[in-house]
Amino acid sequence: MSSSLKGVIWQLTRRPLRNDARQIILDRILNGEIPAGSRIIESVLAAELGISRTPMREALLELKHYGFLRSDLARGFMVLPLTVREVEELYPIIWHLEKLAMQITGLEKLQQQTSTLRELNLMLKEVKDDPNRALELDSKWHQHLTASCTNKKLLKMIREMTHLIRRYEYAYMWNKDLVLRSFQEHANITDTIASGDLDKALELIEQHWSIGMASLKQRMQQNIRQ
Structure with a gap:
């Protein structure tokens, strides 16, 4: 040759x-x-x-x-700068807002969303090497979780916070293991809602966002040390 x-x-x-x-x-x-x-x-x-x-x-x-x-x-x-401090400031706000929206929605209306939540989550599980699609489906899952909330101003605040963390979530979705973990956490939350345990579902949604926050911080801190 x-x-x-x-x-x-x-x-x-x-x-x-x-x-x-x-x-x-x-x-x-x-x-x-x-x-x-x-x-x-x-x-x-x-x-x-x-x-x-x-x-x-x-x-x-x-x-x-x-x-x-x-x-x-x-x-x-x-x-533009990406900072651990911004992650630490934004993520607790969004999980508290989402929990409040779930409480306002109530168990009965949340249970009416479970079939759609499961469908979206299964689609998320099947995503391969496409962070755009993974982020789209993950966002839709969270939107449907609170879609029946009657407090429109609260929903507007959640949308604004979701926009602020979008770049961090996009970075998160490049990791296939983290996408699969999100799928499993979504499934656990959905099953808990279906079983009628709202308090446990609220606990799991906070854990879901908290775990995501910790994963992002770990990746950013590791990259800084390298």
């Missing part, structure tokens, strides 16, 4: 897929290799990863959508 052909094959085998490019950039943001406040030079990063400018821009735009980046005409894409 000629050296030139070997070079072409090497380039093809080393070139990451579009999803891989997003994951590589996300990992570099989370571990601080691309520091908060730094500018991303698309052409340089695209050449480094062995992809064209189009999939590179698509990856960056998606990360912007989830709150990891911002962009402006003058400076292009910039990295």
Whole structure:
């Protein structure tokens, strides 16, 4: 085999897929290799990863959508900070709001949602290597959990908090083991509601968010030490 052909094959085998490019950039943001406040030079990063400018821009735009980046005409894409402190501040708020919405909804109406909750959760279990889809289904599961709450202002607050943690949840959904764990925790919560134990369900929903918070903090702290 000629050296030139070997070079072409090497380039093809080393070139990451579009999803891989997003994951590589996300990992570099989370571990601080691309520091908060730094500018991303698309052409340089695209050449480094062995992809064209189009999939590179698509990856960056998606990360912007989830709150990891911002962009402006003058400076292009910039990295926004991700902090353990923000995780610690946001997650307890959302689990207390969600618990309050469940209490207002009441056991009977919550039980009416169990079939939909199970259906969404089974769909989440089947997601493979697609954090966008996993996040979409996870979000829908939580929305349906409180869909019958009559306090519209409370639901609005939950939506706002969900938007604030979206970028952290997106990072969470890249880990297939964590997605599977979320599936199991959702299933336990749904089964507990179906069995008629609201107090236990409230305890489990707090544990669910608390475990997610701890997993994110652990990953971020490990990346900082590396």
